[in-house]
Amino acid sequence: MKKRVDWRLLSPFLYSFGLLIALGLIGVPLIQKYWVGPRLAQGIQPDFRACGWAIVGIALLSPVVGTFISVHLLRGHLTHLRLLTEASRKLGEGDFENVKIENSVNTLPEVETLGVTLAKTAEQLESHFDVLSKERAMLSAVLSQMTDGVVIADNEGHVQLLNHTAERLFKISNSKAQGKSIVEVLRHHALIELWEVSQTTKPQTITIEIGTDHRFLQVVGIALGEALPGRTMLLLQDLTQTHRLETVRRDFISNISHELRTPLAGLKAISETLLDGALDEPEVAKKFVIRMDSEVENLTQMVNELLELSRIEAGRSNFEFRLIAPCQLVRDPVERIMLQAERVGLTLELNCAEDLPMVMADPNRIAQVFINLLHNAIKFTPTGGHISVNVRATDRDVIFKVQDNGVGIMPKDLSRIFERFYKADRARSGGGTGLGLSICKHMVEAHGGRIWAESEEGMGSSFFFTIPIKNR
Amino acid sequence: MPRYGLDRELRLIQDETLILGSMVEQAMLNSIDALRRRDAIAAQEVIADDHRINDKRYAIENRILILFATHAPLAHDMRVLAATLEVTTEIERIGDYAKGIAKVAVKLADDETPIPMREIQTMADIAVSMLHRALGAFVSEDLVSAHALPAEDDKVDELYNLIYKRIIQTMVNNPSGIEHSNQVLWVIHNLERTADRVTNICERIVYMVTGELMELESSEEDATE
Numbered sequence: 001m002k003k004r005v006d007w008r009l010l011s012p013f014l015y016s017f018g019l020l021i022a023l024g025l026i027g028v029p030l031i032q033k034y035w036v037g038p039r040l041a042q043g044i045q046p047d048f049r050a051c052g053w054a055i056v057g058i059a060l061l062s063p064v065v066g067t068f069i070s071v072h073l074l075r076g077h078l079t080h081l082r083l084l085t086e087a088s089r090k091l092g093e094g095d096f097e098n099v100k101i102e103n104s105v106n107t108l109p110e111v112e113t114l115g116v117t118l119a120k121t122a123e124q125l126e127s128h129f130d131v132l133s134k135e136r137a138m139l140s141a142v143l144s145q146m147t148d149g150v151v152i153a154d155n156e157g158h159v160q161l162l163n164h165t166a167e168r169l170f171k172i173s174n175s176k177a178q179g180k181s182i183v184e185v186l187r188h189h190a191l192i193e194l195w196e197v198s199q200t201t202k203p204q205t206i207t208i209e210i211g212t213d214h215r216f217l218q219v220v221g222i223a224l225g226e227a228l229p230g231r232t233m234l235l236l237q238d239l240t241q242t243h244r245l246e247t248v249r250r251d252f253i254s255n256i257s258h259e260l261r262t263p264l265a266g267l268k269a270i271s272e273t274l275l276d277g278a279l280d281e282p283e284v285a286k287k288f289v290i291r292m293d294s295e296v297e298n299l300t301q302m303v304n305e306l307l308e309l310s311r312i313e314a315g316r317s318n319f320e321f322r323l324i325a326p327c328q329l330v331r332d333p334v335e336r337i338m339l340q341a342e343r344v345g346l347t348l349e350l351n352c353a354e355d356l357p358m359v360m361a362d363p364n365r366i367a368q369v370f371i372n373l374l375h376n377a378i379k380f381t382p383t384g385g386h387i388s389v390n391v392r393a394t395d396r397d398v399i400f401k402v403q404d405n406g407v408g409i410m411p412k413d414l415s416r417i418f419e420r421f422y423k424a425d426r427a428r429s430g431g432g433t434g435l436g437l438s439i440c441k442h443m444v445e446a447h448g449g450r451i452w453a454e455s456e457e458g459m460g461s462s463f464f465f466t467i468p469i470k471n472r
Numbered sequence: 473m474p475r476y477g478l479d480r481e482l483r484l485i486q487d488e489t490l491i492l493g494s495m496v497e498q499a500m501l502n503s504i505d506a507l508r509r510r511d512a513i514a515a516q517e518v519i520a521d522d523h524r525i526n527d528k529r530y531a532i533e534n535r536i537l538i539l540f541a542t543h544a545p546l547a548h549d550m551r552v553l554a555a556t557l558e559v560t561t562e563i564e565r566i567g568d569y570a571k572g573i574a575k576v577a578v579k580l581a582d583d584e585t586p587i588p589m590r591e592i593q594t595m596a597d598i599a600v601s602m603l604h605r606a607l608g609a610f611v612s613e614d615l616v617s618a619h620a621l622p623a624e625d626d627k628v629d630e631l632y633n634l635i636y637k638r639i640i641q642t643m644v645n646n647p648s649g650i651e652h653s654n655q656v657l658w659v660i661h662n663l664e665r666t667a668d669r670v671t672n673i674c675e676r677i678v679y680m681v682t683g684e685l686m687e688l689e690s691s692e693e694d695a696t697e
Contacts, residue, residue, distance in 0.1 A: 157487075183487035184611055187604065189494045212501070212597040212604070 011073075016066030023058050077108050084115055087122070096126040149236035152224070153182045153195065160231065169215065169236060191234065194221040199232050207239070216243040255421040259302065259434065263295045270295075305435040309420070312442040319362040319446055323470055326391050326398045327352040329363055333370035334389055337378070345383035348374075352391040359398055359467045365443045366467075372436040373402040373463050380461070381406030397449065397466035405460035414453060440465070478543050482552060485535055486611045489556055489563070492528045493607040496563050497600050499525065499570035500666065504596040507577040507659065508589050515577035518570060525567040529560050548680075555680035559610060562669045562676075566603065569662035569669075576655045585652045588635055592659060595631045598624060599666040606673045610680075618677035621670065622688040628667040635660050 031051060039046040090096075143150060149166035153159050159182050162174045170177075170185055177185045183192055190208050198204045198221025207218045216239045224231040270288045278284050311317040334350045341348040370389075377387045381404045390401045409417065416422045418441045421434040444451040444465045455461035499518050506515035536553050539545065545553060580587070602624055609617035639653045671688055679685045 181483065181487050183490045184608075187490060187494055187608070189491045189498070192491060209501070212601040214501075
């Protein structure tokens, strides 16, 4: 740029010089006319020394006055400049709201251009900033709402970013983690190894269980490459829930295979014996076939119960609810079981008051529950024992109770007997499928009630279930 | 070498110590898992991996000794390095306890006799979590945690005594199962010792920060002594 001498810099001198000349041009004739002239006319010799002093005084004063005028004018420009400075400072801080650029008319052209440029810059900056902050908001919303954890670190191993999920997984806030070493934040050697490896190779995946809260994670390490050189991202997917369900499913399958194997092995043994020659002795053969029949009966019952259970669990089982008196629900199943109980030398007693409030229930399903509970009571009560069924009402529910004085249930089993395939005493429950109580539980819950058991070892057990009163 | 080099080396050594710690935490959790699932193969893996823990510890020790030789560190730096030597030793010993539990898991893999797994799991979870937090306090020089952690040992001791009494009862009732019960005793003993080692680590943290070596007692007497 060409360097030019700005003559305006000389303005104080020009002002003073101009003032001096003006005073000379105006003052000298005035002195001549009003001071020298009259005195000469009266014949008095004028005192030119005083005149000289006045001129010297004026000469000395004029630069002061000139400077004063010039500074006064300059102050106007300076104020404007200061406003512009303030405005640009606010721009720098990103405070677009408060940027005000006024163009005063009375200003230097350079300052005016600066003002206009600044105003334009402010506008552009604001629109850029808007776009950026919207993008940023979107990205951070995506990051924080992600159910997967994200950890980003640089090639020195310093953590750059943790999203919400990662904060929860590693129990450290993003602000605390930033700049810390990735080892200190992740605290797991397998994750560190993954981070080291994935810096230089293709994305890698590992599955690990971490910490004492036993979180099951699938982790992918990805180098961010050209977009963010040197940065590596770990993407953590929490599979704890899935893993747990998987375990339950596996246990279930292993249980069911085990349960199916036992009667099948029995059948196989019998059929082999028959083929090996027992068929030729009709008496023996008949006995074997009867046993086969009962094994098949067992298998069929188990398969039916499994189907029933899966139907109930899937919520596809049809219940036919109707308004019914509680005693009506109990009487039929108790009568059906009565004979069976007497045959093995047990007494069965039913206590039910006729004035109990009505309930909404499916009589067939409740009968099934009773038969299940009564069968269990018979199975676990020695000859000479006593079984009683009692029905009473609270203000909200009708409570049904099946009580026996049999062998009872050990405390450790008590909480688990309603699980599928759980058998407290394998030797005794023999033919059972381990599904009965599980089905009872589902049926009672479908009625909006609860089922539970109380027991003392050797003293007998009581099973309770409730059905809510259909009120008013 | 400039100061920057020493700082960097110190940080790397701390990172390595944390990695060693995490290897041991994992070994402990895996050995308990193997015990619960009666999984001899998983237990064998823990035993086989123990040498990696030992190697890592030697590597850290080496690094520290080289730093002593080349930097002649003073005051706080020196205490950090001395404490780290001690802490890595403690961690490595906890690794040995994990290996001990894995050995029991191998022996009991074919035995169907029930083990009080829920209590043992809780003991292990507390002990491992104590170790995890103690090492966190170690690198962040967190005196508050270092003083607070040894008190959690009480919970481990409580569980130890509970299981111990129950097992002794089982031994009295069923002398033929003494071998099995004895193995379970060994497991809980190792877990109890693990928590004690964490207390030692906390003592080293206090020493590292303040220069004072003091015994941090949990409120109860040690369960085994």
